Amino acid sequence: MSAESEKEGVSELHRAARLSVAPMMDWTDRHCRYLHRLLSRETLLYTEMVTAPALVRGGALHLLDYAPEEHPVALQLGGSDPAELAQAARLGADAGYDEINLNCGCPSDRVQSGTFGAVLMKQPELVADCVAAMIAAVDTEVTVKCRLGVDDQEPEAVLPDFIEKVAAAGVRRITIHARKAWLQGLSPKENRDIPPLDYPLVMRMKQAFPDLHISINGGIDTLDLAEELLAEGLDGVMIGRAAYHQPADILCAADRRIYGASGPDSDPIAAVHGMLPYIETHLAAGGKLAQVTRHMLGLFAGRPGARVWRRVLSEGAHRPGAGPELVQEALAAVRPEAA
Known part of the structure; x- marks a missing residue:
């Protein structure tokens, strides 16, 4: 260099x-x-x-x-x-x-x-x-x-x-x-x-x-x-x-x-959709859903539906076979039309 x-x-x-x-x-x-x-x-x-x-x-x-x-x-x-x-x-x-x-x-x-x-x-x-x-x-x-x-x-x-x-x-x-x-x-x-x-x-x-x-x-x-x-x-x-x-x-x-960037702010719902292919790749490599979703629990903190979002992921992500569909189910609690 x-x-x-x-x-x-x-x-x-x-x-x-x-x-x-x-x-x-x-x-x-x-x-x-x-x-x-x-x-x-x-x-x-x-x-x-x-x-x-x-x-x-x-x-x-x-x-x-x-x-x-x-x-x-x-x-x-x-x-x-x-x-x-x-x-x-x-x-x-x-x-x-x-x-x-x-x-x-x-x-x-x-x-x-x-x-x-x-x-x-x-x-x-x-x-x-x-x-x-x-x-x-x-x-x-x-x-x-x-x-x-x-x-x-x-x-x-x-x-x-x-x-x-x-x-x-x-x-x-x-x-x-x-x-x-x-x-x-x-x-x-x-x-x-x-x-x-x-x-x-x-x-x-x-x-x-x-x-x-x-x-x-x-x-x-x-x-x-x-x-x-x-x-x-x-x-x-x-x-x-x-x-x-x-x-x-x-x-x-x-x-x-902080950086003066133009354009709209990012959106947590869009971030969830962005995580879905990442989750699929992780699961295909032998990973577990909870290893990823545990970091997503606070994503909607303070928003309507946040408690259900956390509960669905916390209770379901450890179950055998849990996958992206559980994340979509949890997302429906935040904004039903987003799932």
């Missing part, structure tokens, strides 16, 4: 990162991402975290599977060994991912025991070594997602030091979850809600590092708030649970409101 085309690719990716759907374990798999892409052509999508050991030592390359339609799509890696992460990044780049992201924010016990995720906030020099090795291994952009700090760390002190070290190693784009992570005393679920949000600190990091592309994550549940944060000077907004549980509310108008 020429330097000019590489620069152009990074510029396009930075534009896509104005809005992204957060990597979420057990949620943002390839079926979920395919649905999200039907709702927004522009939003940057992320995989679930994939551990470098699983790819490099375990040979679990199926974890890298995705549909070409998902682009722009980023691979999030977990790990703390620079050489192993470099190998994993190379596998991700070879698979065609648009970005390789290093997880320095996940607070789960499993992540802590593997010395990666949020616990890496305590070792910025190691993170710098990891991203430097990854950057040296691939042409694909390498990014970092982090927290404000962990446990008794003082975010005002540790966060700028962390950012300075990873930036010196070559990272140009960082997503900051605007909460600390308490590795002792709070569960992973509690870590998503209990530590207070500190958006002003993330704003100050953008002011302190104006040349970096800085995105904010945590507690953002509407496009209105996303637009406010972008207007205040942040480069990107990452939305997690709201984009999963109410995908139409977040993604249907995103192309117009």
Whole structure:
């Protein structure tokens, strides 16, 4: 890749990162991402975290599977060994991912025991070594997602030091979850809600590092708030649970409101019809309907018929032989003439 085309690719990716759907374990798999892409052509999508050991030592390359339609799509890696992460990044780049992201924010016990995720906030020099090795291994952009700090760390002190070290190693784009992570005393679920949000600190990091592309994550549940944060000077907004549980509310108008696209907003009913051939292909390959439809339950959140839509899919998708006709039956509850 020429330097000019590489620069152009990074510029396009930075534009896509104005809005992204957060990597979420057990949620943002390839079926979920395919649905999200039907709702927004522009939003940057992320995989679930994939551990470098699983790819490099375990040979679990199926974890890298995705549909070409998902682009722009980023691979999030977990790990703390620079050489192993470099190998994993190379596998991700070879698979065609648009970005390789290093997880320095996940607070789960499993992540802590593997010395990666949020616990890496305590070792910025190691993170710098990891991203430097990854950057040296691939042409694909390498990014970092982090927290404000962990446990008794003082975010005002540790966060700028962390950012300075990873930036010196070559990272140009960082997503900051605007909460600390308490590795002792709070569960992973509690870590998503209990530590207070500190958006002003993330704003100050953008002011302190104006040349970096800085995105904010945590507690953002509407496009209105996303637009406010972008207007205040942040480069990107990452939305997690709201984009999963109410995908139409977040993604249907995103192309117009966040990216200035012309044309009508996307429609969740059209997205359901777009999922039907995908479901048929998945079933023909031996997959189960529920593996796809579990990500579609919130598609009509807040709309008439949403409860019946969820019930039909939840109760029926696990039954032997369940297929696209069940989805059409559920859709009839939302708008009878649409099925």
